[in-house]
Amino acid sequence: MSRLGKLDLVVINPPSRKQVYQSLGSELSAIEPPVWAGLITTFVRRRGFSVELLDAEAEDLTPQQVAEHVTELNPLLTVVVVYGHQPSASTQNMSAAGQVCTVLKEKAPGLKVLLLGGHVAALPEQTLREEKPDLVCGGEGPFTILDLLQALRLAQPDYSKVRGLWYRDGETVRHTVPAPLVKDLDQEMPQLPWDLLPMKKYRAHNWHCLGNLQRQPYGAFYTTLGCPYHCTFCCIQTPFKGGEKTLGYNESVNSYRFWSPQSIADQIGHLVENYGVRNIKIADEMFVLNPRHVSAICDLIIERGYDLNIWAYARVDTVKDGMLEKLKRAGFNWLAFGIEAANEQVRKDVQKGFGQEDIYRTLEAVRAAGINVIGNYILGLPEDSLQTMQATLDMAMQLNCEFANFYSAMAYPGSKLYDIALQQGWPLPEKWSGYSQHSVDTLPLPTRYLSAAEVLRFRDSAFQAYFTNPEYLEAATEKFGEEAAKHIREMTSHRLVRHYA
Incomplete structure (x- = not known):
């Protein structure tokens, strides 16, 4: 053609x-x-x-x-x-x-x-x-x-x-009328066109390779598209809504599509055998969700005997009994959990409805299986105050996960939070770059009790407090070695330029 x-x-x-x-x-x-x-x-x-x-x-x-x-x-x-x-x-x-x-x-x-x-x-x-x-x-x-x-x-x-x-x-x-969604993922777009990409240029996240800071080569891909959940701060489903409508989906239902386990195993095999890739990111919004899908992918990786270092997203309430041992054997060394906040009311307000005990129980089981945890926290959600944000930081310090991300709440276009912000007249970034968590002009949302500047200051101080905490550095040294701890200290020396207006 x-x-x-x-x-x-x-x-x-x-x-x-x-x-x-x-x-x-x-x-x-x-x-x-x-x-x-x-x-x-x-x-x-x-x-x-x-x-x-x-x-x-x-x-x-x-x-x-x-x-x-x-x-x-x-x-x-x-x-x-x-x-x-x-x-x-x-x-x-x-x-x-x-x-x-x-x-x-x-x-x-x-x-x-x-x-x-x-x-x-x-x-x-x-x-x-x-x-x-x-x-x-x-x-x-x-x-x-x-x-x-x-x-x-x-x-x-x-x-x-x-x-x-x-x-x-x-x-x-x-x-014009919406375009349909791609339905047969295995046939229509089975994997990335790796031959067209500059494979030597890609590198893994620094934390992904703690203990062995060899971050290249690196690969990332999806095993699913979409997410069945409706967190108010997330806009991941936005590109799919028109296509869902053409397929007759109820507006309140999110599509969730799968590549077959065999297709995923073949893509991993291609990366391993042709590019020497070991470090892999599963880019799905929520990988650890469907037990049958996850288990079948793990089985194929284990069967092929690949030595991989994989990370993926999970939810506190989606990790099921029997999953973790198989994930670890397949090379899943990191799982990232959206813990978001310590205060249950703050979480429920953004449709994160799991309980406090669930967080501790799930993370304990994950780490007992030998899998490292990235705790993801959002500071400045609509119901947050200085006290609830401090509670989130206190919980993060107590959990002492192998790594942590501290985000400021952003009303991303396409999210329900963006619609609420427009309705309420909350100030939003003047430029799109202001939606970056790390840019000079970052402007997070204010809360019902705090200004955007107060949220951002707290977020930046929380990052420093977590990664300079002696208990964290001691645990990192014990688990990953002195070189990893040195790398973390070097990371915290980078201070972001901010406009705390």
């Missing part, structure tokens, strides 16, 4: 690491494969189109360098993908994506540029009006791109026939 001598599609992962992470971006942060951009590339490639994937993040390119490269390629369509590697982090990458679109259109006005991603699906009309792309995708992307490539081959493209598209018709913004 590819046109002779003409490239059909360029997919771009925009460069945002330095803006998003400040000094942490140079050495400490991970450099992750662009999972969603990669899956889209695979989907289109398997339909016979010619595709290039430009990972400007990993290649450390400027928007100008991206534009020069794409202009030389002169594709039929250019897609800029706005997805984050944290479940709700698409918005923080929007500034970089917008810059790429602007420079592309300035350098080559004739290029057709589509903007796509979680943030874009949440605010399609606003994105089209504020940014410089020709077109915007209102859903997950693959079928929209397929329709668009076919339309652009015509002398007079008819955008009204392209599903899931937002476009300008003179001064009017129009949109």
